[in-house]
Amino acid sequence: MAEAIKAGLQPCKICKPPAAYGAATPSPHKEQGTSQTAQCKGFTKSGTRCKHMTRIANGYCYQHQ
Structure with missing residues (x-):
């Protein structure tokens, strides 16, 4: 996960990764x-x-x- 952040990659909007990924807290709402x-x-x-x-x-x- 650290390598992905260094590479500038963002989590996809569908899989809803954990908040520790560096994004805002996951939305409880459906995509x-x-x-x-x-x-x-x-x-x-x-x-x-x-x-x-x-x-x-x-x-x-x-x-x-």
């Missing part, structure tokens, strides 16, 4: 999505792009999280 929908970044078993639309902040629909 907020966006106001606009976007196509899911996931792929189906057949290899085609998922057609679901999502507002979840990580860009994946409920099936591909």
